[in-house]
Amino acid sequence: MPLVLATTFALSLWIILGALGVSSFDGIMLALLIILLAAGGRLISRTVGSVGPGSRD
Numbered sequence: 001m002p003l004v005l006a007t008t009f010a011l012s013l014w015i016i017l018g019a020l021g022v023s024s025f026d027g028i029m030l031a032l033l034i035i036l037l038a039a040g041g042r043l044i045s046r047t048v049g050s051v052g053p054g055s056r057d
Contacts, residue, residue: 006038 010031017027 003035003038003042007035010034 013034014024014027014031017030018024
């Protein structure tokens with residue numbers, strides 16, 4: 001669910017920045033950065049959560 005929220009926020013931000021006159025390329029790069037950070041955070045949290053005592057491999 002957080003990834004969906006981050007994606008929705010990023011694409012909304014892209015539309016808003018486009019309406020304010022910011023370059024479309026700059027806006028989409030910012031949106032992609034937000035989406036990739038959210039996806040990377042989810043992958044890292046899964047990896048960190050599966051390491052340690054009591055983890056099942």
